[in-house]
Amino acid sequence: MAFKLKLKHVLAAAALSAASLPVMAAECSIDVEANDAMQFNTKEIAISKSCKEFTINLKHTGQLPKAAMGHNLVIAKSADMQGVETDGIAAGADKNYVKDGDERVIAHTKLIGGGESDSVKVPVDKLTGDDVFFCSFPGHGSMMKGVVKLVD
Template sequence: MRRIAAAALLFACSTPLWAAQCEQVIESNDAMQFNVKDVTVDKSCKTFTVTLKHTGKLPRNAMGHNWVLTKQSDMQGAATAGIAAGLNNDYVKQGDERVLAHTKVIGGGETATVTVDVAKLKAGETYAYFCSFPGHWAIMKGTLKLGS
């Protein structure tokens, strides 16, 4: 009986060691920074969830942040188009097919979440994530890749 209990305990404790990591928390702040610069999504994930936390204090109209995902090659064009879209559209052009996913723009103390369909990501492709608030995308950016 002890062996069965010990085996069950060992299994329960070790399960997270091989479970896929299908979510990521990324913090942003009033100094225009993301705390995570590189993300690898496990290919076994069906979906990948990003939770953006704004750890600063400034409001969304002064120092708002969002999380936008595009192919690396589409980042600048999508960011430029987003500026024209304005705050009411979260600085993302409506219907922009270059944008694979995005959160709303949030201010200090707020949180936003978005889920990405992993089937839309391709192995070997480099994706960019960035904040599309005007003037932020050149600094607030990172890369996302589909792992093995």
């Protein structure tokens, strides 16, 4: 009888531990918000290696128009971030601050303003394990950035 009670407590404790573990997005997608204070609501995007494609839904929760406080979300290798930003600024707002055909860019959303949203599908096989996401609007990348992690 004592063994049964101990086993019951062990199983209950295991269930509680499992409940506190981080949960992966079952649908291979995530919602990311950006605001008028030049911030994303996350510093990390965890993508399961089991996903063939991962969708990022970007929503601008602020009110300022994209000409004043536009945001996008760009994914590239961390070593390429600065070059992608520099070339994106030269490309301009009409090109979403992303150079046409830039092979360093793994995926990107369009530039959006307050109240707008956009989505991008990320080909998981293109991720390197040393990737970042950032906003390439001029001056935003220093604050609006995070890491993209591949997880099992």
